[in-house]
Amino acid sequence: MGAAAVAVAAVAAVAVLALWLSGGGGFDVAWLPSWNARLAFRLDGLGALYGLLATGIGVATFTYATAYLPRHLEHEERPQADGRRFHALMVLFMVAMLGLSTAQDLLLLFVFWDLTAVASYLLIGFDRQHREARLSALMALLVTGVSAVVLLIGFLVLRAEFGTTSIPALLERADGGSAVTLAGALIAVGALAKSAQAPLHFWLPRAMAAPTPVSAYLHSAAMVAAGVFLLSRLHPLLATSPVLLDGLLVVGLVSMAVGGLLALGEDHLKRLLAYSTIAQYGYVVTMLGVGGAAGAAAACFYVLAHALAKSALFMTSGAVTEATGARTLSETGGLGRAMPALAAGSGLAAAGLAALPLTIGFFKDELFFKAAAGRGPWLAVLAVASAALTFAYITRFWTGIFLGPRRRPARPLPARLVLPVVVLGGLVLAGGVLVGPFAALSEDAAEVTAAGPVAVAPAYHLDLRAENLMALAAYAAGLVLVLGRPALAGVLGWWRRLGGRAGPERAYVAGLAGLNRLSNAIHDIEVRDLRARVVAVLVPAGVLVGVGVAVTPFEGAYVAGSLSGSDLPLVVALATCMLAALIVTRLRRHVALAIALSGVGFTLAVAYALLGAPDVTLVAVLIETLLTLLFVAVFALLPRRILLREAALRPYGSRRIRDPIVGVISGVLVLLVVWAALSRPTPGGASADRQVDLAARAHGKDVVTVILADFRGLDTLVEVTVVLVALLGVAAVLRRGKLW
Amino acid sequence: MTTTVLTRAVARLLLAPVLMVAAAVLVKGYADVGDGFAAGVIAALGVLLQYLAFGRAAVEQALPVRRAAQLAVGGLLLALAVAFPPVLGGGAPLQHAPAPGDEVVKLGSLELIGAVAFDVGVFALVLGMVVATIGLIAGTREEEAGRP
Numbered sequence: 006m007g008a009a010a011v012a013v014a015a016v017a018a019v020a021v022l023a024l025w026l027s028g029g030g031g032f033d034v035a036w037l038p039s040w041n042a043r044l045a046f047r048l049d050g051l052g053a054l055y056g057l058l059a060t061g062i063g064v065a066t067f068t069y070a071t072a073y074l075p076r077h078l079e080h081e082e083r084p085q086a087d088g089r090r091f092h093a094l095m096v097l098f099m100v101a102m103l104g105l106s107t108a109q110d111l112l113l114l115f116v117f118w119d120l121t122a123v124a125s126y127l128l129i130g131f132d133r134q135h136r137e138a139r140l141s142a143l144m145a146l147l148v149t150g151v152s153a154v155v156l157l158i159g160f161l162v163l164r165a166e167f168g169t170t171s172i173p174a175l176l177e178r179a180d181g182g183s184a185v186t187l188a189g190a191l192i193a194v195g196a197l198a199k200s201a202q203a204p205l206h207f208w209l210p211r212a213m214a215a216p217t218p219v220s221a222y223l224h225s226a227a228m229v230a231a232g233v234f235l236l237s238r239l240h241p242l243l244a245t246s247p248v249l250l251d252g253l254l255v256v257g258l259v260s261m262a263v264g265g266l267l268a269l270g271e272d273h274l275k276r277l278l279a280y281s282t283i284a285q286y287g288y289v290v291t292m293l294g295v296g297g298a299a300g301a302a303a304a305c306f307y308v309l310a311h312a313l314a315k316s317a318l319f320m321t322s323g324a325v326t327e328a329t330g331a332r333t334l335s336e337t338g339g340l341g342r343a344m345p346a347l348a349a350g351s352g353l354a355a356a357g358l359a360a361l362p363l364t365i366g367f368f369k370d371e372l373f374f375k376a377a378a379g380r381g382p383w384l385a386v387l388a389v390a391s392a393a394l395t396f397a398y399i400t401r402f403w404t405g406i407f408l409g410p411r412r413r414p415a416r417p418l419p420a421r422l423v424l425p426v427v428v429l430g431g432l433v434l435a436g437g438v439l440v441g442p443f444a445a446l447s448e449d450a451a452e453v454t455a456a457g458p459v460a461v462a463p464a465y466h467l468d469l470r471a472e473n474l475m476a477l478a479a480y481a482a483g484l485v486l487v488l489g490r491p492a493l494a495g496v497l498g499w500w501r502r503l504g505g506r507a508g509p510e511r512a513y514v515a516g517l518a519g520l521n522r523l524s525n526a527i528h529d530i531e532v533r534d535l536r537a538r539v540v541a542v543l544v545p546a547g548v549l550v551g552v553g554v555a556v557t558p559f560e561g562a563y564v565a566g567s568l569s570g571s572d573l574p575l576v577v578a579l580a581t582c583m584l585a586a587l588i589v590t591r592l593r594r595h596v597a598l599a600i601a602l603s604g605v606g607f608t609l610a611v612a613y614a615l616l617g618a619p620d621v622t623l624v625a626v627l628i629e630t631l632l633t634l635l636f637v638a639v640f641a642l643l644p645r646r647i648l649l650r651e652a653a654l655r656p657y658g659s660r661r662i663r664d665p666i667v668g669v670i671s672g673v674l675v676l677l678v679v680w681a682a683l684s685r686p687t688p689g690g691a692s693a694d695r696q697v698d699l700a701a702r703a704h705g706k707d708v709v710t711v712i713l714a715d716f717r718g719l720d721t722l723v724e725v726t727v728v729l730v731a732l733l734g735v736a737a738v739l740r741r742g743k744l745w
Numbered sequence: 746m747t748t749t750v751l752t753r754a755v756a757r758l759l760l761a762p763v764l765m766v767a768a769a770v771l772v773k774g775y776a777d778v779g780d781g782f783a784a785g786v787i788a789a790l791g792v793l794l795q796y797l798a799f800g801r802a803a804v805e806q807a808l809p810v811r812r813a814a815q816l817a818v819g820g821l822l823l824a825l826a827v828a829f830p831p832v833l834g835g836g837a838p839l840q841h842a843p844a845p846g847d848e849v850v851k852l853g854s855l856e857l858i859g860a861v862a863f864d865v866g867v868f869a870l871v872l873g874m875v876v877a878t879i880g881l882i883a884g885t886r887e888e889e890a891g892r893p
Contacts, residue, residue: 620783634794635793635879637797642882704856705775705860706776707779707780710774710864713782714863715860722839725821732814732873732874732878739884
C-alpha cells in the first residue's frame with residue numbers, strides 16, 4: 006500500500022511535469038447546469054507549481070512514510086493494517102491538492118478545499134488513541150473549516166455580483182467595486198486561516214501531534230500552501246483593492262514576527278518548525294501584499310524554495326526522534342558524527358531556509374529583498390529583521406541537533422528515513438547552482454498571479470547592490486541573535502507566555518467552551534421531560550411566527566367571509582371538533598384522552614369530506630384510526646396501576662401556569678397564521694389548473710395521486726425516506742438498532 | 746390482554762377483506778381516491794387488528810410480520826429504482842415513463858406506468874414501517890417481562 010502510494014505520486018508528478026512542459030492543458034465539462042458551474046480543470050503555470058509541489062514532495066514524504074509508519078504503529082501498539090488507511094488518506098490529500106491547484110471554477114475549488122480539510126482532520130487525528138491528537142485534529146478542522154464557510158460566502162458574493170463562478174471569467178470582469186472588496190476580504194480570511202497566518206495560526210503548532218510524514222507533507226508543502234495558493238490564484242481580483250493588499254501586508258508581517266519569535270524560543274523540534282512555517286508563509290503573504298510583478302515573482306519562488314527545505318527539515322526531526330527518542334532540542338545534540346548523511350541533507354535544507362549562497366534559498370531571499378526594497382525602506386528593514394530571525398532559529402535547530410555534546414545514543418536508521426532528506430537537500434543545493442528550471446517554473450506561476458508578464462531572473466551578483474547588502478545584514482544580525490540568544494531567553498519566554506495568556510488560542514478555547522455550555526444548557530431544558538421537549542419546539546417556533554405576524558401589515562390580512570345556510574354541516578363538524586379539543590384539556594385518564602384526541606381528528610376528517618377533499622379525508626381517517634389503536638395498544642402494554650397513578654397526579658409547580666400559557670399562545674399564533682393565509686387569494690390557481698390538465702396526459706384521473714407519485718414524486722421520495730429513518734430511530738430506541 | 750371470542754372471530758374474518766381493500770386502493774389509486782400511502786396504512790391496520798386480537802406470538806406464527814422491516818427497505822429500494830435510472834440517461838429523477846404519448850401497457854383497466862411502480866414502493870415502505878413499529882413495541886413488553 007505504501008509502495009502503491011509512492012508509485013501514484015511519482016506517476017502524478019511525471020504527468021504534471023510533462024503536461025507543464027508541453028504547455029499545459031485541461032478539460033471543461035458541464036457539472037451543475039442550473040448553477041452554471043462546470044467541471045473545469047486547467048494546468049497553468051500556477052497549477053503546475055503547486056501540483057508539482059503536491060506530487061513531488063508527495064513522492065519524498067510517501068517514501069519516508071513507508072519506513073516511518075510501520076515503526077510508528079509498532080510504538081503505538083497498533084496493528085500494521087492501520088497503515089493502509091494512512092497511505093490512502095495521504096493519497097486522497099494529494100489528489101485534493103491536485104484538484105485544487107488545477108480547478109478553474111470556484112465551486113469546484115471549494116469542494117477540493119474542503120476535501121483537504123477533511124483529509125487533514127483524519128491525518129492529524131491518526132493517532133486517535135491520544136486525546137491530544139484528537140483535540141488538535143478538531144482544532145485544525147474547526148479553524149480551517151469555519152473559515153472555509155467565510156470563504157464560501159466570499160465566493161457566493163462574487164457569484165451574486167457577476168453571475169458566474171468561472172475563475173477566468175471572474176478575473177476578467179473584476180472591478181474595484183465594494184462587492185469585490187467584500188468578497189476578497191472574506192476569501193482572504195479563509196485563505197489566511199488555511200495558511201496558518203496570525204491571528205488564526207494557533208492550530209498549526211497543535212497539529213504537530215500528527216505523525217511526522219503528515220507534517221512533512223501537509224504542513225510544509227500542501228495544506229498550508231493551499232491558502233497562499235488561493236491568494237495567488239485570485240490575486241488579480243484582490244489587487245483591484247489597495248485596502249486588501251495592505252491588509253495582506255500587515256497580516257504577513259505580523260505572522261513573520263509572531264512565528265519567528267516563537268520559533269526562536271521553542272524547544273520542541275516539530276513545533277519549532279511549525280512556528281517557522283507560520284513565519285515563512287508570512288513572507289509569502291507579505292509578498293502577495295506587495296503585489297505587482299516583483300511581489301508575485303518573490304511569492305511563487307518563495308513557496309517553491311521553502312517547501313523543499315521545510316519538508317526535509319520535518320523529516321529530519323522525525324528521523325532524529327526515531328533514532329534517539331528525543332523530541333526537544335534540549336534532549337538532542339552531537340548527532341552529526343553518528344548520522345552524517347542525515348546531517349548533510351538537513352544541513353543543506355537548513356542552509357536553504359537560512360538563505361545561504363549556493364542554495365536555492367539565497368535566491369528566495371534575493372527576490373524577497375528586491376520586492377521589499379521596492380516598496381519602501383521600512384519594509385526593507387522589516388524584511389532584513391525577519392530574515393535574521395529565520396537565520397537564527399534555523400541555525401539553532403540544526404546545530405542543536407547535530408553539533409555539540411552527544412546527549413543520547415542513536416540507533417541506526419533505515420535508508421528510507423534518510424534518503425528523502427538527502428534528495429530534497431540535494432535539490433536545495435541544485436537550485437542554488439542551477440536555478441534556471443526553478444526560476445522558469447515560478448515565472449510561469451507568477452505570470453498567472455500577476456496577470457501579466459513577469460521576469461524571474463535570480464542570479465549571483467558580486468557587487469554591492471541592495472539585495473546583497475540586505476542579505477549580509479541579515480546574516481550578521483542572525484549571528485548576533487544566535488550568539489545573544491541566552492540573553493534574549495527572558496524576552497522570548499515572556500513573548501511565549503503572553504501568547505498563552507492573551508493569544509487567539511485562548512479565545513478559541515473559551516469560545517468552544519462557551520458554545521458547549523450553551524448547548525448543554527439548552528439540552529438540559531429540552532430533555533427534562535416530554536412536555537419540555539414540546540415546549541422547546543413550540544416556544545422558539547412561536548417566537549418566530551409571532552415576529553412574522555407582528556411585522557406583516559394587518560390591513561386586509563384577516564378577512565372574515567360570509568356564512569350561508571348550506572355551510573351548516575361544516576359549522577357543526579367544526580364546532581364538534583372544537584368541543585373535542587376543549588374536552589382533551591380537561592381529561593386525565595389515558596384511554597379517555599386518546600379517544601377524545603381521535604374525536605378531534607375524526608371530526609376534522611368530516612370537515613375535509615364536506616369541503617370536497619376525498620383523498621385528504623381518507624388519509625385523515627386512516628391515520629386517526631391507526632393512532633388511536635396504537636395508543637390503546639400501548640396503554641394495554643403498560644401496567645394498570647402506573648397509568649392510574651400517573652392520571653391521579655396533579656400538575657406540579659410551574660407547569661400549572663406554563664403549560665396553559667404555552668398552549669394558548671401557540672394556538673393563537675397558529676390561528677392568526679392560518680387565518681391570514683386563507684384570507685389571501687391563492688396565487689397558485691393557475692398552476693393548479695395546469696396540473697389538473699396535465700394529470701390526464703400523465704394517465705392519471707386522481708390529480709392528488711398524480712401530484713404525489715409523479716409531479717412532486719421527488720418530494721414524496723424524500724418523505725418516505727424519512728419514514729424509513731424514523732423506523733431506524735424506533736429500532737434504535739427499542740431494540741438497540743437491530744431491524745431484523 | 747384478554748379478548749372476547751367475538752373480537753377474535755371478527756379480526757380473523759376481516760384480515761382478508763382489509764388486504765383486498767388495500768390492494769384495490771393501491772392499484773386504483775392512480776385513477777381514483779387513494780394512493781400507496783393510504784393502501785399501506787389500510788393493510789397495516791389489518792395487521793394491527795390481528796396483534797390486538799391474538800397477541801404477538803400468534804401473529805408472528807401466522808403472518809410473516811418479522812419480515813416487515815425488510816419489506817420497508819425493499820419498498821424504498823423499489824422507489825429509488827424507479828426514481829433514479831432516468832438520471833443516468835440525462836433525464837430528470839422520476840421522469841414520466843413511458844414518455845407522454847407513448848403506448849402504455851395495460852392490465853385490464855390498470856395502466857402500468859413508472860408512477861404506479863413508485864406508488865407500490867411507497868405502499869411497501871409504509872406497510873413495512875407500521876408493522877415493524879408495532880412488532881417492536883409489542884416486543885418490548887415481552888423483553889421487559891423476561892428480565893430478572
